[in-house]
Amino acid sequence: xxxxxxxxxxxxxxxxxxxxxxxxxxxxxxxxxxxxxxxxxxxxxxxxxxxxxxxxxxxxxxxxxxxxxxxxxxxxxxxxxxxxxxxxxxxxxxxxxxxxxxxxxxxxxxxxxxxxxxxxxxxxxxxxxxxxxxxxxxxxxxxxxxxxxxxxxxxxxxxxxxxxxxxxxxxxxxxxxxxxxxxxxxxxxxx
Amino acid sequence: xxxxxxxxxxxxxxxxxxxxxxxxxxxxxxxxxxxxxxxxxxxxxxxxxxxxxxxxxxxxxxxxxxxxxxxxxxxxxxxxxxxxxxxxxxxxxxxxxxxxxxxxxxxxxxxxxxxxxxxxxxxxxxxxxxxxxxxxxxxxxxxxxxxxxxxxxxxxxxxxxxxxxxxxxxxxxxxxxxxxxxxxxxxxxxxxxxxxxxxxxxxxxxxxxxxxxxxxxxxxxxxxxxxxxxxxxxxxxxxxxxxxxxxxxxxxxxxxxxxxxxxxxxxxxxxxxxxxxxxxxxxxxxxxxxxxxxxxxxx
Amino acid sequence: xxxxxxxxxxxxxxxxxxxxxxxxxxxxxxxxxxxxxxxxxxxxxxxxxxxxxxxxxxxxxxxxxxxxxxxxxxxxxxxxxxxxxxxxxxxxxxxxxxxxxxxxxxxxxxxxxxxxxxxxxxxxxxxxxxxxxxxxxxxxxxxxxxxxxxxxxxxxxxxxxxxxxxxxxxx
Numbered sequence: 001x002x003x004x005x006x007x008x009x010x011x012x013x014x015x016x017x018x019x020x021x022x023x024x025x026x027x028x029x030x031x032x033x034x035x036x037x038x039x040x041x042x043x044x045x046x047x048x049x050x051x052x053x054x055x056x057x058x059x060x061x062x063x064x065x066x067x068x069x070x071x072x073x074x075x076x077x078x079x080x081x082x083x084x085x086x087x088x089x090x091x092x093x094x095x096x097x098x099x100x101x102x103x104x105x106x107x108x109x110x111x112x113x114x115x116x117x118x119x120x121x122x123x124x125x126x127x128x129x130x131x132x133x134x135x136x137x138x139x140x141x142x143x144x145x146x147x148x149x150x151x152x153x154x155x156x157x158x159x160x161x162x163x164x165x166x167x168x169x170x171x172x173x174x175x176x177x178x179x180x181x182x183x184x185x186x187x188x189x190x191x
Numbered sequence: 192x193x194x195x196x197x198x199x200x201x202x203x204x205x206x207x208x209x210x211x212x213x214x215x216x217x218x219x220x221x222x223x224x225x226x227x228x229x230x231x232x233x234x235x236x237x238x239x240x241x242x243x244x245x246x247x248x249x250x251x252x253x254x255x256x257x258x259x260x261x262x263x264x265x266x267x268x269x270x271x272x273x274x275x276x277x278x279x280x281x282x283x284x285x286x287x288x289x290x291x292x293x294x295x296x297x298x299x300x301x302x303x304x305x306x307x308x309x310x311x312x313x314x315x316x317x318x319x320x321x322x323x324x325x326x327x328x329x330x331x332x333x334x335x336x337x338x339x340x341x342x343x344x345x346x347x348x349x350x351x352x353x354x355x356x357x358x359x360x361x362x363x364x365x366x367x368x369x370x371x372x373x374x375x376x377x378x379x380x381x382x383x384x385x386x387x388x389x390x391x392x393x394x395x396x397x398x399x400x401x402x403x404x405x406x407x408x409x410x411x412x413x414x415x416x417x418x419x420x421x422x423x424x425x426x427x428x429x430x431x432x433x434x435x436x437x438x439x440x441x442x443x444x445x446x447x448x449x450x451x452x453x454x455x456x457x458x459x460x461x462x463x464x465x466x467x468x469x470x471x472x473x474x475x476x477x478x479x480x481x482x483x484x485x486x487x488x489x490x
Numbered sequence: 491x492x493x494x495x496x497x498x499x500x501x502x503x504x505x506x507x508x509x510x511x512x513x514x515x516x517x518x519x520x521x522x523x524x525x526x527x528x529x530x531x532x533x534x535x536x537x538x539x540x541x542x543x544x545x546x547x548x549x550x551x552x553x554x555x556x557x558x559x560x561x562x563x564x565x566x567x568x569x570x571x572x573x574x575x576x577x578x579x580x581x582x583x584x585x586x587x588x589x590x591x592x593x594x595x596x597x598x599x600x601x602x603x604x605x606x607x608x609x610x611x612x613x614x615x616x617x618x619x620x621x622x623x624x625x626x627x628x629x630x631x632x633x634x635x636x637x638x639x640x641x642x643x644x645x646x647x648x649x650x651x652x653x654x655x656x657x658x659x660x661x
Contacts, residue, residue, distance in 0.1 A: 023647060030650045033658055038623055040600045041607075046520040047530075050538050051512055057542045059503065116361065116380070117547075119343065130305065167459075170439065170481060174418050177398050181380040185362050188326050188344035191242075191305070 059161065120184055127187040142190075146183050149176050217305075218268040220275050221260055226282045228255045228289050230315050239292040240324040243308040249316045249333040257282055257291055258311040265304035274304035319354070337372070355390075373410075388412070404489075407431070411474040419482040424489050432467025433475040436460065441483040493557055500548050508545055515558060516541075519565045525619050526569040528608055533569075540568040562624065566634060573612065606656045610649055617642055618649035 124143065131140040153176045156169055228234075230253045238245060259282070263275035280293040293308045308327075314320065316335040328346045331338055336354040340347055342363050349356065349367040358365065358376045365376070365383035373391040376383070378399055385392075386404035394401070396416045405412070405425035414421065425431070429447055442452050442461040452463045467474065477484065499507030516537065523536040543564050551560055607615060620626040620634070621642070628642040635642070 026647065026651045026654055029654050029658055034603070034650075034653055035622070037600055037603050041604055041623065042521075042600065043517050044521045044524050046516040046537060047534055050516070050520075050534055050541075051509065053538045054512065054541045054545075055505070055508075057538070058508070058545055119362075123344065129303075167439065171441075171483070174398075174420070174481065177418065178382075178400055178420065181362060181398055182382065182400075184380070185344065185346075185364060185382075188362065189328070189346065191326065 123184060123187055123191070126191045130191045142183050142187050146180060146187075149180050149183070152176055153180075217264040217266060218271050219262055219264050220268065220271040221262040222275055224257075224259045224261075224280065224282070226257050226259075228257075228284055229253065230255050230318060231287075232317075233287050234284075234289060235287065235319040235321060236289045236312070236314055237291070237321045238310070238312070238323065239290075239294070240308065240310065240322070240327050240329075241294050242306055243293060243310055243324055243327040243329075245310045245312065245322065245324060245327065245329040247312045247314060247320060247322075247329070247331045247334070249318075249335075250313045251315075252313075253315055254313075255289055255315070255318065256313045259291075259293070260309045261293070262307050262309070263302075263304045264307075271304045274302040274306060277302050278306050278308060280308070405431070405475075409474065412476070414475075414477045414479075416477075416479045416482050419479065421477070421479060421482060421484045423484070423486045425486070426489050428486055428488065429465055431465070431475050433463065433465040433477070435463040435475075435477045435479075435484065437462075437477075437479045437482070437484050439481045440479055441485070443483070443485040445486060445488045497548065497551065497557060500545060511544075511557075512541055515561050518558075519561060522562065522619070522624060523565055523569045525607065525623075526566070526612075526616050527573060528612070528615075532572060536565065536569045536572050539572070540565040543568065566620065566624075570616070570634065603657065606653055609656070610652060614645050614649035614652065617645040618653075621646055622650075 124146075127143065128140055131143075153173065156173050156176070160169060234255075236255055238247075259280060261275055261278045261280070263271040263278070265271035265274065277296045278293060279296050280291075282289075282291050284290070291310070291312070295302065295306065314334075316333065318334075319336040320331065320334065320338045322329055322331070322338065323341045324345045324347075325343045326345065327342075328348075329340065329342065330348040330350075331340075331352065332350045334352050334354055338349070338352060338354060338356050340356075340358045340360070342358075342360050344362045345360070346364040347358065347360065347366070349365075349370060351369040351371075352367075353371045355372040356367075356370065356374045356376075358374070358378070360376070360378045360381040363378065363381040365378065365381055365385075367374070367383075367385040367388075369387045369389075370385065370392075371389045373393075374385075374388065375393045377395045379397045380399065381396070382400040383394075383396070384402040387406055388403070389406065389408045389410065391410045392412045392414075394412075394414045394416070396414070396419050399416065399419045401414070401416060401419055401421045403412075403414075403421070403423050405423055405428070407426065407430065409431075428445065429450060435442065435444075437460070439459040440461075442463060444452055444463055450463065450465050452461050454461050496507055496511055500511055519540065520533055520537050523540070524530060524533040527533050527536060540561070544561055551557065555563075607618065610618065616635070617631055620631050621628065626634070628639045628646075631637075631642040632639045637645075
């Protein structure tokens with residue numbers, strides 16, 4: 001017995017943590033009594049007004065755009081019959097060309113992956129932290145450049161929503177995006 | 192008396208200024224690790240870098256040599272010393288793969304120091320390389336075997352590569368010259384400049400600025416670009432077969448009496464077809480949507 | 491409508507398809523966001539923001555997970571982001587437990603279980619909900635919350651321990 005107690009003392013350092021049984025007991029009781037009930041937890045009804053709030057934040061739909069085009073076509077035809085001629089037909093053709101850009105503008109703007117967006121946010125935060133190491137005369141100048149470009153982009157998108165798109169505006173948007181990408185890459189290289 | 196007072200003020204401001212300067216100067220702590228692996232056929236090198244500058248060159252020894260330096264910069268030297276330990280690394284061989292990796296430890300505490308890793312790697316010419324790098328720079332030269340690169344927010348430079356190249360790049364800057372092997376490139380938000388391309392080139396790009404200097408030794412080029420601006424420079428584009436389509440954008444090509452840009456306004460489409468020499472496939476196919484193509488003739 | 495057709499229609503900005511997708515997932519997602527934020531108004535904001543992101547970025551959905559899992563991830567991230575923005579953050583302070591949750595009789599229905607879960611400090615509650623109710627792994631939670639896997643495991647243990655203390659009579 002003494003040998004056994006001696007052995008126990010020597011092997012004392014290999015005993016499990018004192019709170020391990022507590023953890024095991026917690027898990028066992030959780031698995032037995034609480035976990036089976038989780039599948040019966042209630043589901044909550046979403047408030048009705050949320051869908052309307054969501055749609056007001058989304059770009060207009062194809063149906064909406066086509067309805068506008070049809071409305072303008074009717075108006076254009078009426079005016080054509082009354083007094084204008086070929087000039088309005090040209091305006092109608094421009095609108096048809098515009099519709100192609102309007103439809104593509106949505107997909108043009110929205111092809112970013114979530115992973116990219118998260119990386120950009122992390123990068124901006126790291127860049128701001130980095131700027132503190134080098135205060136200088138123009139701290140975080142790239143952040144300012146980026147937000148200027150984002151403001152310009154929002155302005156162009158607003159113009160597209162109100163007046164439709166065109167090749168020139170698409171090109172400007174694209175160049176803004178290319179410039180934004182360049183700034184983001186510069187930030188990444190600096191940090 | 193006045194001069195004495197001015198002298199004291201001057202010395203005081205000098206001391207304070209120097210003190211401030213010392214406080215704002217970054218302290219640098221660095222750690223250097225060197226390792227070499229003997230190289231055998233069928234081995235490949237796998238690099239996984241984070242905030243890493245990777246330089247890969249070849250030599251005539253059957254050894255893969257890795258020199259790695261980790262640096263940590265902070266105004267507080269103690270923090271720099273503590274944070275350098277957050278950059279973990281691994282260099283080992285598992286069967287036929289040589290693994291070299293560095294990563295930032297995610298222990299819930301972000302590093303307040305600027306951490307960077309610099310690799311200088313020498314490999315045998317025939318060693319295939321697989322490189323993954325985020326927020327860094329990579330330069331690869333004189334490789335005869337294949338290279339695969341997967342990078343985010345990184346600059347990539349390739350020079351004199353005879354093996355096949357496969358590149359995935361997001362938010363990257365890509366430079367390449369003397370590329371003899373086949374190049375497959377998928378890029379997003381990446382600008383690129385390639386010259387002296389001699390293999391089969393396949394580029395898919397989105398939101399990029401693409402500049403290509405075309406060479407008559409180029410085997411083929413397939414370029415698909417969305418929301419991108421493409422600039423091409425070549426001696427005589429009319430000697431190469433070309434099939435170009437630009438949708439919702441500009442197509443600016445040198446004038447030729449026989450080959451003209453055709454436009455379909457209602458579709459927003461501009462096309463140009465230059466047939467190749469007889470019994471040869473058209474080597475250059477370009478499809479651009481929501482972007483411009485400008486071709487400049489090099490004289 | 492089959493899911494792949496629904497996704498294609500949403501990508502084409504079809505409003506009816508978008509509403510169908512919203513109706514399919516709204517209640518479940520509202521429930522998750524309410525359980526994380528514990529505030530109906532904030533949960534409504536979370537849902538609105540999340541679904542706008544869903545429809546704006548559905549082009550980036552590559553089918554690597556189910557659509558529901560993808561939407562859920564966006565909702566969870568939005569909930570955590572809004573909590574952070576409102577400077578509530580995630581609390582792991584047991585002294586912030588809702589004191590109205592005294593020892594409850596487990597034989598009562600699942601409303602009591604719900605109340606017990608909602609009484610947990612926000613940090614433990616979030617980890618518990620994400621792993622035990624929503625089926626995320628510890629690695630997923632670590633990525634979402636910016637903590638280590640070890641931290642996620644220990645927070646889950648504390649959450650389970652607290653629930654056990656509330657719900658199961660201790661002899």
